[in-house]
Structures are given as C-alpha cells and as structure tokens.
Amino acid sequence: MVEPIDFTTSSVTKTEHLRRPKEPILIIEDKKENQVLLEGICKRIGVSYEVAENGKIAIEMAKIKSYSLYLVDLMMPVMDGKTFIAEQRKIDPRAIFMVQTAIDNTDDIIEIMKMGVYDYLIKPLHVEIVADRLEKALEYVYLKRMESVLIDEESKELKSQLEWLNYKESHRKTNEVNSELNSILNLKTTLMQGSGLGAMTTIIDSIEKMKKEVDRNYLIPKDFWDLLSENQNHNRTMLRGLDLAVETIQKNIKLETITSDELLTLLPEIVLEFHSEMEEKEIKVNLPVVKQNVKLEVDLNSIKIILHEIFTNGLKYSKTKSNFDIFVTFVDGYFCLSAKNNLIEDDYAKQLIHSEKKLVEPFYRIHPPVESFHHKEKFSLGLGLTMVDFLLHKHNGMFFIRNAIDHTTETKASCVIAEVFLPIQTQKGK
Template identity: 70%
Template sequence: MVESNVNSNKPTPTRTKEHLRRPKEPILIIEDKKENQVLLDAICKRIGMETDIAEDGKIALEMAAKRPYSLYLVDLMMPVLDGKSFIQERKKLEPSAVFIVQTAIDQTEEIIEVMKLGVYDYLLKPLHVEIVSDRLEKALEYVYLKRMEFLLIDEESKELKSQLEWLNYKESHRKTNEINSELHSILNLKTTLMQGSGLGAMSTIIDSIQQIKVDKGNDYSINKEFWDLLYENHEHNMAMMSGLDLAVDIIQNPTNLVRSKSEHLLELLPSLVETFKDEIAERELKVNLPVVKQSVYLDLDIEAMKVAIHEVFTNGLKYSKKKSHFDVFVTFVDGYFCLSAKNNIIEDEYAKQLTQVEKKLVEPFYRIHPPVESFYSKEKFSLGLGLTMVDFILHRHNGMFFIRNAIDHTTEVKADCIIAEIFLPIKNEKETNHE
C-alpha cells in the first residue's frame, strides 16, 4: 500500500548546481511489489536521479556485479533472496556501499537489527513521497562526502610523501635560532609600520586633506568623506597592528600541549563557522562540517589551534567561489589526524594566470588574488602573515601544515580548488607527553 501517487511520466528536471555534488551512478531499487517500484522510480526521477530496478536480492546482486550504483534502496521482505541477505552479500564485495532499507515493521527491536546491518537509513511503509525524497537527498549528499573522504585519504597519502620533501627543504633552511629570527622579523616590521613607512594610503589621504582644508582661524574644516576615508584606513592599520601583536605573542609564549581527545578540537568548528555567518550568507556558501565517529588522542594547545583553524577558515572562505561549498573533512593518514578544508576557486583572470605560472614555483601552493577588504575585520593576521603563523603553530604541535592547489574530481564538472591540511600526530592515551 502506498500513501501517495507520483506521475512517473513527469520529465526529469534539469540538474542544478547543487546536484553536481551527487554521484553520477544510478540508484538501484530492490523491490518486489510493482506499485512500490513505480513510486520509488518516480521519486528518484523527481529529484534528478536515474534508477535501475531489481525484483529480488538475487537479481540485484547480478546487476550490481555488472555496473556501479550510487546507493541501494532495499526492501527487507522479498522472495528468492531477502533484503538482509542481499546487504550482507553486497557488503562482502563493496564494503563502502550505502543502503536505505524499507520495512513495514515499526518495532524498536526490528529497527535496531536493521541498523546493525550497517545501513545508512530506513523507511517505514507506507511510503511518504516527501519523506522518501528528503532521505534520498541526504543519502546522496552522504555518498558524495564519503567518496570525497576516500579520495582525500588516497591523495593525502601520496601528497604527504611529496610534501614531506618540501617540509625537509624548508626545515633545512631555517636559521639556527628559529624563534628569535622570526620574532626579530616581525618586530622589525611592526617598528617600520609605527614609523609610518608602508602606510602609503594614509599618507596620500593626509596630503589630500592638507591641500583642500579650509582655515577657519582656530579650526580647520575638511570634507566629511575625507575624514571617513581616513578613519576607515586607520581601522585597517590598527587591525594590522593587532595581528602583529598576536603573532609576537604566539612566538614569544610557550605552547602548552595537553593530551586531549580529537573531538575537543572538532568542537571548535561550529562556533568558528558562526563567526563568519554574515560573510557566508553574503556569498551564499554552504559549509559542510565533518561527522567523525572515530576518536583519537592528540597533544593540543586548544587556544593556539583555535587561532590556526580560524586562519584556515578565513583564508578559504574569503576566496571561495560564490554559491559554492566549503567542505571540511577529517581523515587519518599514516599515523596523523588530518583536518582538511576545501574551497572552490573564483573563476576570474587571476585564476587563469595562476594556472599559467604555478608550475614554475617550488612551493606547493600559490595564490595571486588580491586581498579581500570585506574580510579585514575577521582576519587575525594581515600582511601575509596568516598562513605563516598556521605553519608555526603546527610546527609547535610537532605537526605539519600544507596548502595546495588541486582539482575536485568528485563532481560531474571538474573544478579547481584549494585544499588546506592540518596534520597532527596521533598519540597513545598513556604515552608520555614531551613538548
């Protein structure tokens, strides 16, 4: 019995940009009742997904052996080979397969047994069109993210080896007294700014005011627009000074590493995203945070890592393509906990120049986009110090920071993107903490 009817002859809608995040493969509907086959097929086409239909689990296994499917929509009660048996057999050959099951039994014990099979979700009969559509949309997004995670693990294993070479090169060129050297550079920069050098914009504005000011005896009269511009520039300069102060503090103060569970680090992410809610809304971005079941131990200075992740988010969000996704992933690679952030590149003349020159560079990342003024109030660092400080913080954590240009192969249309990766060594709970 079905609660609602959907016209199966309705034309398949044109895929939107959102649908580009979906897998290309069709959904395999495994259902013995004709009316449910028709309904489920129509719902899938309604959300822009193609389907194949199998009348029982045995036929479904044969079909799955011949072509890949994005996910399996499985009825539990079927002749020849039931849904549970199909799931168990398919998992042997495709451990990462995603299943949604249908059942008419609304009992806690039955639902628990179903979920123990390792299925993504379940649907209760009679089927509701809107509920089925919503569950399928979420499942397809889950498939996309899961595949992205597998791709990242594979890429990161390869990238880790090649970028370790870059890290070794960089380490070999550090000066003997690393901290004093970096601190000395920043203090020199701060002194230079305080003396007025490099404040060209403010000097130009002041020169302009000097030329057009009106002498009124004890007072001068200047145009309101010039004062507003001068004060705005002053705020930018104060933000730069604040960033330099923070950089000095981070370098001068010791890092306090504490053995912590990885979820303590991940708990920072939602509040950090909330910090950028206005910028995210203005750019119409969709932020996807990781859902991680595995917990590991890390040596963390939480406050320092909060600064580092804030900078990675700032860097990614401010250069994200409008109406795109900002994806955050967690992977585990060669004894490291890896937190990755991916953003799609804005397609403009700068991006075209980037593809022409990046192969000439030694470093694994290069950006030639100009500063984004709308983000200055959210930036903790300026003057190009942000990613340098992330690298410094990770070095203090005995970890690594990489940022690289990449191509996103997980969508129907390949897209240029940037992936920033924070690597932290995984620790044992009882292992001695050495700073």
C-alpha cells in the same frame, strides 16, 4: 563657446622642456570643440599630442605606441573614461591619467581620485588652469620615469651584491637563503594593498591638493576625513594583529591529551562565528562525519587559532554560491583535517599554482585584502597562515596548502586545499 588661444605664446622654458617625457600626450575626447581647445593648449606649452575620439580607439592606439599622459574625458560614447582607465591600467599599471568632467561635487571627486588618477579638471575648461595642470602633470611623469630608471640601476647593483651574499649564505644556511629580504618585500607589498597605510597615503596626497587655509587653519572635506578615520581603524587592526603574532610566537604552549572527537566539536562554534559572511556569499559549510576516534596532544587555544585562520582564509576567497568542505582522514600516523574551497577564478588565482609554498612566509599575500572579512582577521598583514604553520610545528605537526582541480562536480573547478596534520598519540608498549 571655445576660448580663443594665442598659439604664438609659450611659457615653456628650456629647463622645463628638459623635465618632460619624450612621448606625446593622448587626448581622449569625443567633442570636436574640446579637442580643438586641448590641442591649442598643448601647442601653447610646446608639447606633442594625439587625439582619440573615445576609449576604445585610445586602447588600440596605446597598444602600438607609448604616451606620457592620458587626458581623459569621463563621458564618451563607445567606451567611457572610467572604463578606459580601468582597461589601460591592466595593460600598463604605471600609466598616468588626468580626467576632465563637468560634475563638481565631493562624492564624485572622491570616486575619481579612487581610480588612481593624478589630477582632474572641471569643465568648462580654462586655458590657464589647464596649461598649468598639464605642466605639473608632465613634470610628475618625468620624475616618476627618472625614479624608475634610478631604481632599476640601483636594483642591478643590489642584485649583484645579493647574488654574491646569497652564494656565500647558501653554504651555511641552505634553507634560509635571503628570508629576511623576502619578508621585508612582502611587508612592503602588503602595507600598500587595500585599506590602511597605502590608502591613507593616497588620501593625504589628495587632501594636499584640495585643502584650503582659513584663519591659519586648514579646511578638509568631511568625506576625506571619514576616509582617513576608516583607514586608521584598519591600521589599528593591523597593529593589534602584529601584537598578537608576537605574543603567539613568544607564548609557551601547554599540550594536553584530548580525543579527535573533542577537537572536532570546535568546528560548529567556528561556523557560527562566520555565519553572516557565509550568508552574504551564500556559502554552505559541510562538516565531516568521522567514525574513528584517536588521541592527540594539543594546546586548545592554539588549535582554536589554527581552525579560525583556516576558515578565514578559505571563506574569504571562496566563490559565491559554493561549498566549503571539511574532511578528516588518518594518514601514516597523522590525524589530517582538510579544508577545501572553490576559488574565485581571476588573475590572482593563476599565481597560486606557482606560489603555494610561499603562502606561509611572513607578510606574503597573493590576493589583495578582502575588506568584508577585515574584522574577522586576527592577524591580518598576510600573517594568518604563517601563524598556522608556526603553531603546528610547535605541535610536531605540519601544514600544507595547495592548488587542485575539483573533479567531484559536473564542471571541473579550481580549488584550494588547506591541510592540518597532527601526530596521533599511541600508548606505550602497543
């Protein structure tokens, strides 16, 4: 039974009206009685609204008009709430969602919050609770909009200053323009992706809404605490990776003469390290057969780190049921080891075409972290390829990573080729 609503009563003050976005709420609900209830609540608090009967209709409406907030029923025909949220977030990553659901258990609430929704309402809907939550949600949208406006204005001012500083700096250090700023921006993006700091922030925000105080102590659901612990482990790994990166940079390498055949004996050992990951993704590694043998000057510990990172980066972004190929060539006095993997073709892969050269920058990452490879990463935080590039320069070598099209199969496929160049040592007088 729908609770009767007093449409003449409004708890909204003039100040509260000023702290609201101008766009209407979009109510996405298939049941007529719930539509009437939510429409009445919107009228009561003095906010404009529109109604969509399912997610598909809502998507079309959102294409031609902006909405301040999406109030979404999870269970609907044609397109359910979860699908709508996922699709609309692709179109507008800054969209704010509230969901309504009849399911009230911790696991489902955690799954709802993982979708990145602002808040959730449990059915049957209570007028006062819904009105209060909507008020807070609209104020949140307003504050986020204000924050964006301020950031845009400050960014314009900052950009103006940076352009002048960059102009002056370019006359002094052409190849290192603005590198410090880029590193900071890359680190910010990396920390907020995947598990770790960004996820912990979201979980803690969720706990703030759900915690209960009993005898001056807070009660926190076990699932939330488990999520915190899991992400804390990721944070520890990140810190260990930073420590290792600093140690690697500060450590003096000791070059010794070995043959290229000796270097290649390291490859089967590394393949064994990734056995379970390759088995899970059904990836086949093809090692090179090399007849030529040359002398190289290398630090073996550094070479092991380089090869491990090449495998880590290649395997974690490889397509399922694909090949990971290692080739060896000899080019202009260099021993060249190349690793080729077929790339998962998604929106991130498209960015690689324009961002190849940035992959060795500190903390830069195109793809979000791959959680299944997290325990294999020595550095994490997007530092792996940075360390490869650094260590190869210590060897007077070079590192390149580039996007390519694989023409060796019946169907052309996008792939990535990582190339390690080490100078071949020649005997004096010859």
